[in-house]
Amino acid sequence: MTTSSAMTMSGDFAGEKPVDRTNNRQPVAAAAVEPVKEKNMEKTTSAAPELAGIPFSERLNSMLREILPPLVGMLVLLGIWHVATHKGGAIPSPKIVWDAAVVLFSDPFYSNGPNDQGIGWNILSSLQRVAIGFGFAAAVGIPLGFMIGRFEFLAKMLNPIISLLRPVSPLAWLPIGLLVFKRADPAATYTIFICSIWPMIMNTAQGVQRVPQDYLNVARVLALSEWKIVTKILFPAVLPYMLTGIRLSIGTAWLVIVAAEMLTGGVGIGFWVWDEWNNLKVEHIIIAIFVIGIVGLILEQALILLARKLTKESSAS
């Protein structure tokens, strides 16, 4: 459900623009009604077998209630944007942005050397940096979180350090990364590592500390080995907390990568934004904002879905 809603969000969005273009002179509210009806027709026919018992008008009504508010929100946003920009000015209108997007996404994977690559490559290299930095953070942060949660001495030892470093903007670590790695690319990845690791450590440690005493008493009575305690009791009990940590980390990582790439350059969506600013292609910057938002949304929803699936399997009590 959640990913499909994310998909329709982006789908709706792509669908609205031509409507907006044809109804250029009509008021926004009138434009809102038409696509709603179209959408409903599509949806009800596809969902017909499950809802066979419910009268058509009721189905239409419930669909309307689900789809109408987000659609109105999107159209209001587009309307305000259109009204604010239709007389010209520094910010391009929705139509200009749409046309630029069509051109841009018709060839997302071209490559004319390192400084001129398609939007697809830029998104993918940003995602790759996030994946690597995040992967290392998970590999270090989750075991560390387990140990902090399990051993009080370690918790007391590391808590002041974590409290001190956690509020620091990850970008403050970028110069250190550049100094250590001598290259921009690993430095950006390293920044992602730093910003992802804190939620992972904190949530895992908290999960371990909140494992019900009953389960630990079972472990004590059975005299389970530390390995069995970790795999059979701690890990499944902590999994929901861990997944929350992962979700927060990914969110932060995606926020930070744009800023980090603006500073480091190379290929990546953040660098691309900065490059287009230097070229004064403002419509591309607006496209980038939407792209970053949609990718972030998909990452978040995918992780929520994963969390729901995993926790249902492991601890549906």
Add this chain to the structure above:
Amino acid sequence: MEKFVSIERVGQTFDTKMGKFVALRDIDLSIAQGEFVALIGHSGCGKSTLLNLIAGLTRPTTGVLLCDGREIAGPGPERAVVFQNHSLLPWLTCFENIYLAVERVFSDKEGKPKLRARTQAAIELVGLAHAAHKYPHEISGGMKQRVGIARALSMEPKVLLMDEPFGALDALTRAKLQDELMKICVKTKATVVMVTHDVDEAVLLSDKIVMMTNGPAATIGEILHVDLPRPRERLTMAHDPAYINYRAAVIEFLYQKQAHVEKEAA
């Protein structure tokens, strides 16, 4: 074998914010092999504390506890515990919950097929073969408690410790499980220590009822030996004069001799 479990001059003091709290004092008790002992008393009298001491989950402040001639230094599978709220791991099936215990105790000497057979036997003992591959949230409270008992028994413990095992169940389910427990005890000749606040449960199941005075600083008030022949039938017991006398004795202790202390405390 008269003193299979032996509790000698045991006291338990907890450090609280209000200062020292004496939970138990001067506990002397010996339990023979195969004996069924019930610990009964008002809530807060330290009966669960005493059970935790035998389990080794807590260490006594004074005195010493022995099991089969050895000092109890910590928890272990030889003194299996059936917890009040079943404490099954929700991410494992009933079978896997029991297998975890079986594997821990017997995997040194036995191969996987034997371990699986042991698990299966334990689950059949409590009549839950049909629910072996269900998760705890898919079965009723009574069934969960039976899995908890199966898990404890599967380890072939020297002593089975039960902390109000049927307290959270409805009366009918409780009666059924009590009957099952009696049969299992006959079959396995288990030594059992059970905490309860149910007078009928104590008299019906026990060879010895340990009645505890009210806390703080609770100790053993009286010990009642229940010499009723086994197997005991719930229906015939209800009219048995001896049973009625034992029952009266426990009620008298709880509601006459120990009632005033509770008033003082309140």
